[in-house]
Amino acid sequence: MAELKLEKVRKNYGQVTAIHQIDLQVKNGEFLVIVGPSGCGKSTLLRMVAGLEAISDGDIYINEKHVNEVEPKDRQIAMVFQNYALYPHMSVFNNMAYGLKIAGLNRSDIQKRVHEVSEILEIKSLLDRKPRQLSGGQRQRVAMGRAIVRNPALFLFDEPLSNLDAKLRVQMRIEIKQLQRRLGITTLYVTHDQVEAMTLADRLLVMNAGIAEQIGTPLEIYEHPQTTFVAGFIGSPPMNLLQCVVNGHQIFLEKQALLGIPPSRNIEKPSVVLGIRPEHLVLDPQGPLNLTIDLVETLGADTLVYAHLGRQRIVARLPDHHKVSLGDQMRFTIPPERANFFDVDSGKKIAAKFS
Amino acid sequence: MVENRPISRYIAHGILIIGVVITFLPIWLAFVASTHPVDRLLNDQMPFWPGDQLLENYGTVLSEGMKKAGGVPVGTMMLNSLIMALAIAIGKIFISFLSAFAIVYFRFPFRRTIFWMIFITLMLPVEVRILPTFEIVANLGMLNSYGGLIIPLIASATATFLFRQFFLTVPDELLEAARIDGAGPMRFLKDILLPLSRTSIAALFVIQFIYGWNQFLWPLLVTTDQSLYTIVMGIRSMITVGDSEPTWHLIMATVILAMLPPVLVVMLMQRQFVKGLVETEK
Numbered sequence: 001m002a003e004l005k006l007e008k009v010r011k012n013y014g015q016v017t018a019i020h021q022i023d024l025q026v027k028n029g030e031f032l033v034i035v036g037p038s039g040c041g042k043s044t045l046l047r048m049v050a051g052l053e054a055i056s057d058g059d060i061y062i063n064e065k066h067v068n069e070v071e072p073k074d075r076q077i078a079m080v081f082q083n084y085a086l087y088p089h090m091s092v093f094n095n096m097a098y099g100l101k102i103a104g105l106n107r108s109d110i111q112k113r114v115h116e117v118s119e120i121l122e123i124k125s126l127l128d129r130k131p132r133q134l135s136g137g138q139r140q141r142v143a144m145g146r147a148i149v150r151n152p153a154l155f156l157f158d159e160p161l162s163n164l165d166a167k168l169r170v171q172m173r174i175e176i177k178q179l180q181r182r183l184g185i186t187t188l189y190v191t192h193d194q195v196e197a198m199t200l201a202d203r204l205l206v207m208n209a210g211i212a213e214q215i216g217t218p219l220e221i222y223e224h225p226q227t228t229f230v231a232g233f234i235g236s237p238p239m240n241l242l243q244c245v246v247n248g249h250q251i252f253l254e255k256q257a258l259l260g261i262p263p264s265r266n267i268e269k270p271s272v273v274l275g276i277r278p279e280h281l282v283l284d285p286q287g288p289l290n291l292t293i294d295l296v297e298t299l300g301a302d303t304l305v306y307a308h309l310g311r312q313r314i315v316a317r318l319p320d321h322h323k324v325s326l327g328d329q330m331r332f333t334i335p336p337e338r339a340n341f342f343d344v345d346s347g348k349k350i351a352a353k354f355s
Numbered sequence: 356m357v358e359n360r361p362i363s364r365y366i367a368h369g370i371l372i373i374g375v376v377i378t379f380l381p382i383w384l385a386f387v388a389s390t391h392p393v394d395r396l397l398n399d400q401m402p403f404w405p406g407d408q409l410l411e412n413y414g415t416v417l418s419e420g421m422k423k424a425g426g427v428p429v430g431t432m433m434l435n436s437l438i439m440a441l442a443i444a445i446g447k448i449f450i451s452f453l454s455a456f457a458i459v460y461f462r463f464p465f466r467r468t469i470f471w472m473i474f475i476t477l478m479l480p481v482e483v484r485i486l487p488t489f490e491i492v493a494n495l496g497m498l499n500s501y502g503g504l505i506i507p508l509i510a511s512a513t514a515t516f517l518f519r520q521f522f523l524t525v526p527d528e529l530l531e532a533a534r535i536d537g538a539g540p541m542r543f544l545k546d547i548l549l550p551l552s553r554t555s556i557a558a559l560f561v562i563q564f565i566y567g568w569n570q571f572l573w574p575l576l577v578t579t580d581q582s583l584y585t586i587v588m589g590i591r592s593m594i595t596v597g598d599s600e601p602t603w604h605l606i607m608a609t610v611i612l613a614m615l616p617p618v619l620v621v622m623l624m625q626r627q628f629v630k631g632l633v634e635t636e637k
Contacts (some may be wrong), residue, residue, distance in 0.1 A: 052531050081528045087533075146532075268526040
């Protein structure tokens with residue numbers, strides 16, 4: 001059981017800043033997922049919490065205890081690595097027992113603990129095997145077992161599922177979620193896979209280039225992205241980001257008037273980025289958005305329509321099947337309450353909602 | 356990978372057989388020679404099949420040695436060689452393992468410099484640095500001692516380098532997992548690095564044992580005391596015995612005996628090699 005608090009945490013490698021000042025609070029028992037493209041600093045952040053990476057600036061607290069200078073073993077954490085990092089020469093039992101042995105537990109306690117945990121993870125029959133005799137999924141379980149056995153206050157996962165095949169990944173994802181619920185251990189989980197991020201997280205931290213772009217529940221992040229980066233990163237296909245021109249109280253896309261801006265609202269700049277999710281575009285023969293179809297993907301439950309207007313590319317997700325041929329024209333409406341507006345220069349959301 | 360056509364198989368086998376004959380024939384002749392009385396060997400026709408003097412010849416060299424060559428029993432010389440070879444092999448592995456560990460896993464000032472210094476100074480073979488080394492050993496009063504035989508040869512750049520390369524292939528995550536599990540550096544060394552290095556240690560042991568066993572020039576320089584003679588220099592001194600004919604049957608018996616320990620080491624360690632090749636995963 002633990003709360004984790006990061007205050008103005010930074011990481012520099014020489015001249016390069018890998019992480020720019022991140023503040024974060026993780027509540028007791030919360031599952032927080034850090035998601036971002038590769039090289040955004042998410043693993044570095046996790047390793048700083050683990051104590052494997054020095055902290056250049058700022059403070060990390062686990063349960064109110066300042067842990068900047070505390071050795072990894074004394075932080076009450078357990079970590080699951082991307083490649084599992086099982087000790088190849090030790091049996092599964094010894095892999096799980098190693099930390100306990102060093103901690104000085106006696107034999108029977110170790111036995112008991114390992115057996116309990118292997119029961120939970122259903123790896124009891126594997127205890128005598130060596131890691132190389134295990135399949136990917138089994139190794140994953142053992143790696144988790146080694147983490148759980150230590151009875152940590154904080155679980156750290158570093159892209160634990162990226163070495164598994166797609167089917168196993170889905171299965172393990174569900175198991176990790178259930179296990180975390182059951183054990184109620186505060187968890188920090190790093191991934192670049194947005195499906196993992198959306199499904200696992202209680203809250204999400206979206207990172208880009210060492211900056212925390214947004215922290216929030218998966219739905220908040222999906223519905224109300226605070227920056228164009230988040231809008232373009234979360235969702236598949238991602239949110240359409242359209243370069244629009246503001247003229248008076250009208251927004252124009254490629255010289256077509258799209259939306260009126262309500263008088264309550266002022267966009268001061270002459271241009272704006274309009275964000276709209278593919279599924280929020282509404283097919284409407286009278287609609288202002290007249291698109292030329294480039295490509296259609298029929299997915300069964302719905303249809304993805306890739307289209308363009310001038311230089312702008314737009315994706316729409318339409319429910320059910322649609323008979324569309326390439327080069328056709330289709331008209332859409334943008335429901336004003338679904339539209340997000342972002343500043344052209346900073347990429348930040350322009351506050352205030354329509355309606 | 357290999358084509359399984361009969362012709363190519365015959366060719367492959369043919370080449371291998373030729374190779375075996377070329378390497379094995381001299382050994383066979385040495386063995387044959389060691390089983391005959393000396394006068395048969397000095398006649399014009401070298402016998403090709405073993406004679407009846409096997410036990411006598413080997414008994415002689417093991418118990419009395421050769422009178423003309425100082426009469427040091429082969430048993431003593433082999434023991435000396437064994438002590439020297441073992442100490443060199445084990446000592447080299449021990450020291451190199453620790454220094455490679457320091458170089459790879461610890462950050463200290465001039466780490467690279469120290470690594471390259473080790474590398475450069477020891478890249479010179481024994482023969483090149485033999486005069487200064489002798490000087491040092493003599494000044495330290497280590498002539499005619501096991502210490503003098505062993506210590507100057509005990510550090511190895513090759514082994515350090517090999518261990519370093521091996522350590523670099525061990526995934527960092529293992530170290531990190533061990534750190535989270537609470538293992539300190541020496542514990543990591545003992546519990547994880549050492550077991551993982553088993554096969555490289557076996558390989559190095561074989562190489563270094565044979566290197567130590569075959570040392571010739573260095574023991575020749577530092578030992579004048581016959582009780583410290585090693586087998587390889589012993590053979591040499593048997594051949595150069597003034598005017599008289601060399602006693603080839605005894606020399607050959609000694610040669611065969613001198614060959615046994617390295618052969619034994621290779622054969623025993625070979626299993627480890629094969630195992631190491633199968634267990635590629637780290």
